[in-house]
Amino acid sequence: MQAVAGPGGIGVLDLQGGVQEHLDHLRRVGVSARPVKRTAELDGLVGLIIPGGESTCLSRLLTIFGLDVAIRQAYDHGLKLWGTCAGAILLARENIGETPFFGLIDIVVSRNAFGSQLDSFNREALAPAVAREPIPLTFIRAPKIVRTGEGVRVLLRLDDYIAAAEDDRILVTVFHPELTPSLAFHRYFARKCGLSVAGGDDAGLDPDWTPQSWMDFSYHV
Amino acid sequence: MAENRYLLNAQLAQMLKGGVIMDVVNVEQAQIAQEAGAVAVMALERVPADIRKQGGVARMSDPGLIKAIKAAVTIPVMAKARIGHFVEAQILQALKIDYIDESEVLTPADEECHIDKTRFEIPFVCGARNLGEALRRIAEGAAMIRTKGEAGTGNVVEAVRHMRTMNREIRQLAALPTEEIISFAKVNGIPYELALEVKKLGRLPVVNFAAGGIATPADAALMMQLGCDGVFVGSGIFKSSDPASRARAIVKATACFNDPEQLLEVSMDLGDPMPGLDVATMASEQRLAGRGW
Numbered sequence: 001m002q003a004v005a006g007p008g009g010i011g012v013l014d015l016q017g018g019v020q021e022h023l024d025h026l027r028r029v030g031v032s033a034r035p036v037k038r039t040a041e042l043d044g045l046v047g048l049i050i051p052g053g054e055s056t057c058l059s060r061l062l063t064i065f066g067l068d069v070a071i072r073q074a075y076d077h078g079l080k081l082w083g084t085c086a087g088a089i090l091l092a093r094e095n096i097g098e099t100p101f102f103g104l105i106d107i108v109v110s111r112n113a114f115g116s117q118l119d120s121f122n123r124e125a126l127a128p129a130v131a132r133e134p135i136p137l138t139f140i141r142a143p144k145i146v147r148t149g150e151g152v153r154v155l156l157r158l159d160d161y162i163a164a165a166e167d168d169r170i171l172v173t174v175f176h177p178e179l180t181p182s183l184a185f186h187r188y189f190a191r192k193c194g195l196s197v198a199g200g201d202d203a204g205l206d207p208d209w210t211p212q213s214w215m216d217f218s219y220h221v
Numbered sequence: 222m223a224e225n226r227y228l229l230n231a232q233l234a235q236m237l238k239g240g241v242i243m244d245v246v247n248v249e250q251a252q253i254a255q256e257a258g259a260v261a262v263m264a265l266e267r268v269p270a271d272i273r274k275q276g277g278v279a280r281m282s283d284p285g286l287i288k289a290i291k292a293a294v295t296i297p298v299m300a301k302a303r304i305g306h307f308v309e310a311q312i313l314q315a316l317k318i319d320y321i322d323e324s325e326v327l328t329p330a331d332e333e334c335h336i337d338k339t340r341f342e343i344p345f346v347c348g349a350r351n352l353g354e355a356l357r358r359i360a361e362g363a364a365m366i367r368t369k370g371e372a373g374t375g376n377v378v379e380a381v382r383h384m385r386t387m388n389r390e391i392r393q394l395a396a397l398p399t400e401e402i403i404s405f406a407k408v409n410g411i412p413y414e415l416a417l418e419v420k421k422l423g424r425l426p427v428v429n430f431a432a433g434g435i436a437t438p439a440d441a442a443l444m445m446q447l448g449c450d451g452v453f454v455g456s457g458i459f460k461s462s463d464p465a466s467r468a469r470a471i472v473k474a475t476a477c478f479n480d481p482e483q484l485l486e487v488s489m490d491l492g493d494p495m496p497g498l499d500v501a502t503m504a505s506e507q508r509l510a511g512r513g514w
Binding site: 014015016017018019020021037052053056057060061064065085086098111112115116117118120121122138140141176179211212214215218219220 | 237256258318319
């Protein structure tokens with residue numbers, strides 16, 4: 001499936017990782033969306049999702065393609081950003097033991113904070129600012145947000161860490177809403193970008209979503 | 222394995238899409254791979270080109286080596302177990318690596334049975350030459366598939382053959398009326414329910430990477446244009462004359478696989494690739510892809 005975005009759409013950084021999963025969720029939310037591989041593809045977007053993947057790989061590719069500078073400029077001109085998992089690591093002001101990349105939101109993250117793949121897990125939790133019902137959450141080799149600075153609101157706190165937070169222009173989640181049937185965080189981000197989307201403030205569970213839904217957007221020969 | 226654990230394992234593979242997984246034999250190589258932008262490393266004692274040259278029985282690597290590599294990087298670490306050697310897999314699971322490759326590059330421990338991967342919590346990736354082989358591995362619990370290719374040759378021809386075969390068989394299956402699927406499944410040795418799922422999806426139901434003989438940025442982009450979700454590079458990086466540059470170039474080529482201008486730029490001045498082997502003149506016992514079924 002070809003994703004398209006007119007002016008006012010949301011982009012998904014298309015260098016590596018969970019790109020198609022986010023495009024599929026944005027389609028379900030009803031906002032126009034497109035993959036962003038080149039700097040010119042940022043034009044006209046109101047929001048950009050930096051997906052999960054491997055943060056070292058993403059950081060190298062962002063630099064190679066000049067997208068780091070272009071995204072920073074677009075952010076200065078009002079582009080809203082959402083980082084999931086590796087994306088959150090890249091946006092954090094401090095990354096324990098590593099050099100921060102964008103450093104745009106005042107949070108401290110700890111990479112691979114749960115351990116190996118055997119420690120990846122699902123759970124449900126209530127994030128009242130996002131939805132009035134509990135939302136399914138998927139954590140894959142996830143980081144933890146261990147501290148937030150001034151101007152950053154905590155959206156979801158679990159056990160000894162913060163799982164979701166935001167400031168006025170950036171949303172960060174250490175889990176993967178795009179790997180679950182819940183559209184709640186995608187609706188929330190679309191509204192943060194100033195878009196009007198259908199659906200209330202429920203968990204937004206899409207009965208038509210399956211774990212293979214992303215394949216509609218994968219490259220077919 | 223619980224259903225949600227299998228899904229989490231398939232989803233980790235989704236997060237590796239568009240990336241390059243590199244074979245490394247020591248901590249220094251693992252750090253070069255991570256620095257170059259690898260999405261994971263495959264920790265092993267000998268790359269396939271050396272296994273091929275030295276002969277003998279190739280087994281799971283020393284867990285001490287794998288542990289040292291795991292400690293040196295933040296990206297996921299994979300390691301190989303022999304086909305059918307479920308105890309090597311148990312040891313790798315106890316070591317808490319991120320993915321096991323049940324691999325034909327090692328000498329098979331069982332010529333009839335692959336590992337029952339449903340009995341493990343840890344994810345497995347398995348090689349396949351065609352649709353039937355891929356779906357049999359998925360039926361056994363593999364959460365990710367790769368082409369077998371012909372490892373350690375620096376020759377992409379077999380990986381291309383395997384990917385084209387899978388694509389052709391998927392297209393054939395997708396065009397069949399439902400009542401003909403069971404006979405297609407029988408002839409090709411395909412589990413019926415998975416055949417139905419492939420017909421519906423028009424592709425494999427899990428992430429599918431290229432592997433076996435990839436040696437240049439152009440090889441990686443070729444496999445991506447043939448529809449692979451990402452790339453494994455075994456001997457191709459650390460058997461070349463300038464591993465760090467080649468590793469960076471293959472990472473970039475995999476990300477911009479359908480942009481010839483960019484591919485031109487990344488293909489220049491990389492030094493010598495690994496020396497290649499002609500698969501066509503190779504004796505059948507020298508071919509690793511024939512291991513497993």
